[in-house]
Amino acid sequence: MVVFEKPHALTDVPLHYCPGCTHGIVHRLVAEVIDELGIEGKTIGIAPVGCSVMAYNYFNCDMIEAAHGRAPAVATGVKRANPENIVFTYQGDGDLASIGMAETVHSAARNENITIIFINNAIYGMTGGQMAPTSLPGQITQTSPYGRDTDHCGFPIKVCEMLSQVDGAQYLERVAVNNVKNVKNAKKAIKKAFQNQVEGKGFSLIEVISTCPTNWGLTPQKALQWVDEKMIPYYPLGVYKDNTAEKEAE
């Protein structure tokens, strides 16, 4: 009996991510959810610009590569064109919380019935490790070589907390993928986010605290620890908003 195998919604193309990068785990969770909900044939994924720019090669559903930060706007177009399609974006922190902040907030405000998977690893990975909108105070990066000085360049943006104040947002949860228990919780959250869309419940965003061993300068194992020690204390896990229960009662 097969206990675990590659989900169908994931292609056989080898992932280009660095060893130990948890992008791959999140890709797999999304694919598992697509399989379990039986929606591969009607799902359209939107890839961002950043490390996951080539996500279009990794999912078996139809895929679109968007301009930097614009995935929620592209998703809006796709969903408005064909509301029966299941539309998700997969975006990193620079893409979603810096250059694409307006698109993020406004797609939430419009309560677009889409699913956003937001990878927060506190750094720009693809370009070689620059300071991200979610880099921690004091975090050393290529463009904050003396540590992120909040007097000089401000504070990290807590996306779930911020969006929880946007009336249109329906489901917001922050999860992590640094251990087996967290991965299982992340899967549940991602499944709910897709299920919400299937049921027409509106805008769902799952923020996944992820790792970047290469640009954090840590081994894959130490990177998982760093999530526990540094990231989760600043970005507490949990459900930040859930209007979907109310919708059921209606």
Add this chain to the structure above:
Amino acid sequence: MADKVLMKGNEAIAEAAIIAGCRHYFGYPITPQTEIAAYMAKRMPKIGGCFLQAESEIAAINMVYGVASTGLRVMTSSSSPGISLKGEGLSYLAGADLPSLVVNVQRGGPGLGGIQPSQSDYFQATKAGGHGDFRMLVLAPASVQEMADLTIKGFELADKYRMTSMILADGTMGQMMEPVALDYDVKPMPEKPWATTGTKMEREHNIVNSLFLQPDALEKSNLERYERYKYIEENEVMYEEYMMDDAEICVAAFGIASRVAKNAIVEARKQGIKVGMIRPITLWPFPTKVFEKAAEKAHTFISVELSMGQMLEDVKLATKCKGEYILCSRVGGMIPSPEEVLAAIEKANGGAK
């Protein structure tokens, strides 16, 4: 012959788009094209379409990118500063070979400029819509009827060649009211097997994308695109010739400038001056061969434009700089008067007053 209705140019574009089967419009308010958005906001909900006011021009063009990916007809409209913001999206649309219709009702620039008519986005539309090697089909209407006609044509060409059609109008064309007949036999959309509408588990996944990390693959995609452009340059040029049969002086003008120029040409002909006009309707592809042929008889070319001679460069290129050239232009929202154009014609005729 269908009944004619009195419409503003901007409204004619909007109604023609609906007739062409466009059911998705995304825009952001900017003068002097807001009537298009207002018209769509009223009409789309009544016909099962989607009007959505985006948070920015950038978001609007990316919503267009999303709908275009699904193969449906889609459009956005804006005016000069807003088109600059859309430049990123225009480049991505080109890179992903997506069809779309974009309307630029030009106003004076640069910067915030003004809100009065202009043609100073000619370079931007015909040569530099965004980063990278790409072209847009640029259609320049000179009447409210053409605002509608070229919108229909724009959608058809966009689908045929998988690229963006841009209607390059100006504030006057947008605001002007004229009678217009809206009876069209719209060609059915071509099959779009590349569209991302879901695999239905019946085919390999489709990918809409402009990223090619291998330089040879990127070069190949560019070369293929330019093969298409070459075909378009040979087959899709549109222009109007006015009194060109014996013309020794050739006026070049498009859009509102061509209407002013026509008045001046009529006056000049009364004086016996052999002057005519070539009015490019497609600014890209530019009617190069038509100008080249005109240069066999014409000694002087007068470019009448609402810019600092942006089109004049293409006229010079088309005629290999063999003639004499005069720029007759007003900018910043000003429009040349028929008298100013007539003076230029008289100067070209060797008899400047």
Add this chain to the structure above:
Amino acid sequence: MAKLTFKTDKCKGCGLCVDVCPKKVLTLATDKINAKGHHPVQAVNMDDCIACAFCATMCPDCIITVER
């Protein structure tokens, strides 16, 4: 009887599976190099494997199939 299958060519030798295994079934094969140039994972004492799939859960490259 548990069975693990590895797509060894895709393994990047990150070792997340090795660390998470509660039964210490896995190691990185330091005497081997795969097509990607990494020391790939290998099972060294399959008898202890309980098919919990923790290894596959943490594998970023989805190279492990677990059967029981």
